[in-house]
Amino acid sequence: MKTLALITLLMLSLSNILFAQEGQTNSKVIYDRDAGFPGGQAAMDQYINDNLQYPQESIDKEEQVVVNVMLTVNPDGSITNVFAGQNDFPLLAAEAVRLVKAMPNWEPAVMNGTIIKQQVFASIPFILKH
Numbered sequence: 001m002k003t004l005a006l007i008t009l010l011m012l013s014l015s016n017i018l019f020a021q022e023g024q025t026n027s028k029v030i031y032d033r034d035a036g037f038p039g040g041q042a043a044m045d046q047y048i049n050d051n052l053q054y055p056q057e058s059i060d061k062e063e064q065v066v067v068n069v070m071l072t073v074n075p076d077g078s079i080t081n082v083f084a085g086q087n088d089f090p091l092l093a094a095e096a097v098r099l100v101k102a103m104p105n106w107e108p109a110v111m112n113g114t115i116i117k118q119q120v121f122a123s124i125p126f127i128l129k130h
Contacts, residue, residue, distance in 0.1 A: 036072035067096035077105030096124040
């Protein structure tokens with residue numbers, strides 16, 4: 001159903017939230033490399049454009065929103081703990097979670113030369129083109 005809605009790729013952003021590792025007292029953790037989608041932002045934009053399935057009910061209601069999804073990228077690059085949080089668009093939130101869970105493994109984060117897990121946020125835009 002790619003033709004039902006085009007994603008505004010410029011609205012897509014990936015932001016990282018930094019969590020302290022267990023036992024650390026610093027409120028900000030600095031990574032050598034943050035976790036990221038393989039191929040970078042352009043590849044993630046293309047993945048979303050190719051795989052997003054805008055729910056027909058949401059299209060009929062003309063629902064448009066950017067759904068922020070929290071996920072954990074494990075040291076092996078696998079994605080777990082995918083959560084969209086509370087919002088007024090449960091069908092769009094469910095689709096955003098489905099889309100993120102189906103993503104290929106990410107490049108894991110590195111801190112002090114060690115590959116670690118990291119929690120990140122991905123923003124999934126649902127924008128209708130009229």
